[in-house]
Amino acid sequence: LDKEGESTIVVRDAQLRILAEITFTLCRFNQQRTLFIGGLQGAANDVPHEIIQQATKACHGLFPKRIVMEALCQFAQVFQAEQIIAVSNDAHVYRSWRYMDKKTQMHADYDAFWESLGGERIKGNYYALPLAIARKSESEIASKKRAEYRRRYALLDSVVEQVPVTFKR
Numbered sequence: 001l002d003k004e005g006e007s008t009i010v011v012r013d014a015q016l017r018i019l020a021e022i023t024f025t026l027c028r029f030n031q032q033r034t035l036f037i038g039g040l041q042g043a044a045n046d047v048p049h050e051i052i053q054q055a056t057k058a059c060h061g062l063f064p065k066r067i068v069m070e071a072l073c074q075f076a077q078v079f080q081a082e083q084i085i086a087v088s089n090d091a092h093v094y095r096s097w098r099y100m101d102k103k104t105q106m107h108a109d110y111d112a113f114w115e116s117l118g119g120e121r122i123k124g125n126y127y128a129l130p131l132a133i134a135r136k137s138e139s140e141i142a143s144k145k146r147a148e149y150r151r152r153y154a155l156l157d158s159v160v161e162q163v164p165v166t167f168k169r
Helices: 049-058 064-078 110-116 143-166
Strands: 007-012 018-029 032-042 083-087 120-122 126-129
Touching: 007 064, 018 049, 018 064, 032 064, 049 064, 064 083, 064 143, 083 110, 110 126
Parallel strands: 032 083
Antiparallel strands: 007 018, 018 032, 083 126, 120 126
């Protein structure tokens, strides 16, 4: 991920295996203080899929990539980013001609993930992402799922509280 940004936020399990990581740079983009996402990765190929499933279950249905995104949004707030911009599939560094023959191929669909978070494609093959990820209101959640969503949102709230303490300006 060293070509995708200057900093990385990582979600690990209790055995310190990487489950998700996001690489980014704080910069100025279109005259605004910007958190620019250059890469998002899940667990390595040697991490069994069951580990991701267990982590998702332990996090009340939240995928590790969603948790790392929530942490990133809070990081952006701590550092007063005015916008979050993410690279699209087409603009990713590993899509350039110099990496075509190498083993650094992309497997993830960035575009679909950014869109699932409310991201909108903008000029330059990038995505403008919301500064905060929207949460469903209780009325939008089926009654049999509300307890799970309360636990899920409590977990996300703990992430929101921890990030400013961890990353002080």
